[in-house]
Amino acid sequence: MSKLSHWRKLLLSVILWPIAISTQAAQEPVDQSVYRVRRSEPLNPENLTKDYLQAKNLFNNVTLRLKQSQDRWRDAPLGRAEIDQVIAQLALINTEFLLNRQDLEAASKDLDLALTRLRNAQLSLTLSRPVEMRGMFLDAGSLPKSQEGISQLLDQLQDTGFNTLYPEVFRRGYAIYPNSRFTDQDPELKNLGFDPLWELIRESQKRNLRVIPWVWTFRVRSPGFGNPILNRVPALASMPADMEDTKSVPRFLSAAAPESREYVFNLFQEMLDRYPVQGILLDYIRYDEAIPEDAISATRFRQEYFKKHGEFPPLKIAKGTPLFQEWQLWREEQVNATVRKLKQNLRGYRKERVLLGGSVFRSESYSRLTKMQNWRHWADNNWIDFASSMFYTPDKKDLNLWLDWETNGGKRQDMLYPVLGAHRFESPEDIFGQIGVLQDLNTGGLSIFALAHFKKESLPDLKQGPFRKPALVPHEDLLLDLRTLLTDMGQWLYRVSEDPQAPAPEALNSFRSQLLSLKTTYDKIPGKSYSALQLQTPLDELLQELEKKPLPALFKQEIKDRLSYLEKLIAIKARQEISAKGYTPSTLPSVVVIPATRQIPSAKVPWTPAPPIIDGHLDAGEWQDATEIKIKYWYNGYSENGINTSVFLSYDRDNLYLAFDNEEPNLDRVSAEANSADDKRIFSADDAVEIMLAPNQQKQKYFHFALNSKNTRYDARVGDSSWNGSWKSAVAPHGEGWQVEMAIPLRELGINPQKGIELAGNFFRNRFQEVTPFAAWSVPFENYHTPARFGRLFLD
Structure with a gap:
């Protein structure tokens, strides 16, 4: 914990590249990432110099984080980090000296030493919590095929600091254990000569590791494998309601069939009767996204609807209608009933509590509206003990946003154990920054998907870093x-x-x-x-x-x-x-179109005698006579977007002038990845504005303009991005938001700018920090590229 010693200060005074750390930087949150410099090949002066310069930048980064940690007196081995930093510094000084002498071999060895020490310093700067879920998904294909191998694997995981294992007990319709009455044993594990699940549990008990089976709930088949469950109960398969989709191969049991739920319960009951596990983690506890309107669901819904209303509903239920909302809630209830009944079965089943968790998709608009997976409703009624949202990304910044979604902006209080996707990591180091984000946001822990994708060389680094302290799992004993x-x-x-x-x-x-x-x-x-x-x-x-x-x-x-x-x-x-005091009803899903959004909006565009200066700053005098319209609704028309976006319009004999005033309460989350003209990342990742324009009588021949917060631009004519217009644009930050100004030559669009001319157009704003990122002036309902939904603009 000591501050820089006298000898350390002397060393800094002779360093060839002094480091200045601003007061502001020292006050920022401490980044717990582990960065690395990948060595270039072959070894030559150019590559070595490049690597050396990157190592210097890394050294500066580590120095900043060490200073931040020292100022906070953080609970981490800062003394060890400082020693590693000093040795790295000396090695870098020597690297530069040897580079100047062209002794490449010696310089390379010193650079390797510096990088090793900088890595160690970064691991020492990470925090380690004594209460934290640390889980590993053990996919069935990666389970060792010998008792000795299982023992060795568990030794590694326990020594690293993991406290929970999620073995894949049911996958593709198979069980990993032998002699099930309801399915077959997984062919990969059938002839081992021992029961792999029992061996895993027995060895885990020796090491105080929790075992929570990871089970495929309704999904019972994968292409290219056998079909042990649907061969037994083919009538329970989720099949297309219209029976026209003959290419669909059934993969799921229909969640709407009570017999499907009973079959699943029997499987789980058999497992619990045989094996002393601590809980169950439900995966695929949802509808098949490929067949969200299966025949059993459609039939049962129609029957219940008839009993309730005295008539059958339409065969095709239109989206955005109250009837579709009823259909959505009915399907959700089929999944809800499975979770609810299973929780009831588990209560009092043993003296020890049997936990129930859900492995769920992130964001309500996806997990609930697409897969009928309303885990918030389950948690609101204590039907699940924890939720494991799948956070599969290489970028730690995504976790900040996704946790905001999962917690409703911090308003929800649920036991969340996000699942980090090792299969999406771009490097093994990605995990450390992600763990740091979860810790900073007081998430109860994490699990890693999965052993097959996780680089075991990272185990010692986890032990040296965020797993250095042994940890209790948060859900077992709150007082403890x-x-x-x-x-x-x-x-x-x-x-x-x-x-x-x-x-x-x-x-x-x-x-x-x-x-x-x-x-x-x-x-x-x-x-x-x-x-x-x-x-x-x-x-x-x-x-x-x-x-x-x-x-x-x-x-x-x-x-x-x-x-x-x-x-x-x-x-x-x-x-x-x-x-626990009583049942909490489900919230209504946002799937009904607001009637006002069905109208095609119109606006008058006034003549301006003094065109604005296109500099990105909306000076009041330049736009005071312009028409203001609002981008008010999400593209689907289900609700207002809640963020103010104003569009100002005027014209003269040459141009249509547009300005966007974009309110932005989360400027730190504004994304601008596209950095070259016509880069289509502007549509998939960036905070951006988009404009569609066309002569009113030629809507299908519309022009498309877009730009992001860095003024990276895109333009196209009828989808052809090789077309390049001569329009002007500028972007500038402004208070709590950012502003755009544009000048689009109308004659280039085949429009003669004079009073009485009518244009067709639409205006959009994209904010990828939102669960629903697309907002519009005239709601298109499906796709921005819907000319029939363009608004009407009259040159006045």
Whole structure:
């Protein structure tokens, strides 16, 4: 924990490339990523120089993060990180010296030493929590085929710091264990001479590893493999309702058939009767996205509708109608009923609680509206103990956004164990930044999908970094979790207080005593009966005491951040207590079109005697007489988008002038990946505006313009992006948002700019930080490229 020593300062004074760290940078959140420099081949002066310069940049990055961590007195082996940083610095100085002497072999060895030490320093800067889900998905194909191999694998995972295993017990309709009454054993594991599931559980018990079987629920078949379940119960298959799609190969049991649920329950019951597992993780607990309107569902819905209304519904239910909302809710209820009934079956099944988790798709618009997977409803009624949203990405920035979706902007309090997709990592180091984001946002932990894709060379790095402390799983014993976290914090604050340069020692020791008093309070609470309020009230009092202490601001914030994890765990219990009081109805899905959006909008475009200067700044005098229209609705017409976007229009004898005033409450999330003309990433990843324009009588021959927040532009004529117009544009930040100005020569579009001329057009805004990222002036309902839905523009 010590600050830079005298000899360290002397070393910095002779370094060839001094490092300056601004006060602002020191106050930013500490990045817990692990970055690497990939060595270039072959070894020559150009490649070595390039690698050396990248290593210098990495050194500067590590130095910044070390300084940030020291200012916060973070609970990490900072002394070890500093030693590694110093050695890296010396090695880089020597690398430069040897490069100048053209001793490439020696310089390369010193550079390798520097990079190794910088990697070690980064691992030391990561935080490690003593309460955290650390799960590994064990896909059936990667299970070792010998008892010795299973034992060795579990030794590796336990030694690394994992605490939970998710073996793939049911996949493709097969069980990995032998002699099931309801299906066949997986052919890959059939002739091992032992029961792989029993062996896995037996060895896991020796190592205090939890085993929660990962099961395919309704999906019972994969192309190219056998069909053991549907061969037994073919009438339960999910088949197209219209029976015209003869190419569809049934993969799922129909969620609407009570017999399907019973079959699944029998499988799970058999497993639980035989094996002492800690829970079940439901995968494929949903409809088949390829057949969301299967024949059994359609038939049963029509029958129930007739009983309720005295008539049958239409064969084809139009999207966006109240009837479609009823159809959506009915299908959701088929999946809900499966989860609800299974939870009821598990309650009291054993003396020990049998957990139920759901492996779910992220974002309500996808998991719920596409797959009928309304896990928020399950959690609201305590039908699941945790949700494992699939966060498959190489980019840690995505996790910030996705967690915002899953928690409804931080308003929901659920036990979330996101699943990180090793199959999507671009490098093994991607996992460290992602773990850091989950920790910063007080998520209960993580699991890794899956062993087949995970690089085992990362295991020692996890042990050295974020898994260095052994961890309890958060869902088993909340009181034990809180006491463990407080004990760990007390040890951290004691180490800080022992440092000769400890900040405000008297205040620090006083607060540490108060923190340990809170642990004593928790020790006295009966373990079987307590409320969230009993836990939160004394924690609030501790936080109030912290505010009074004259501790450095960054150190105080670090303590608050640590205590906020306790607050999160208590808030989850508080939500569970509310859920236990009675049934919470499902919210209505947003699938009904707002009637006002069906109208084609129109606007008058006024003549301007003084054209605006196209500089991206919407000066009031330039646009005061322009027509203002609003991009108000999502493209599907189901709801308003809630973010203000104003479009201003005017024209003169040469151009149509447009301006966008884009409100943006989350400027740090604005994306602009497209960086060259006609780069189509502008449509798939970027915050952008789009314009469609055409002569009114030739809507099908429309022109398409788009630009992102960096003024990267796209234009096309009837989808042909080789067309390039001579339009002008500029973009500029403005307060809580960004602004656009454009001038489009109308004659290039075949439009004579004079009063009385009518144009067809539409205006759009894309914000990929939203679950539904597309908003429109005239709602197209399906695709932006829908000329029949273009609005009417009259040159006035």
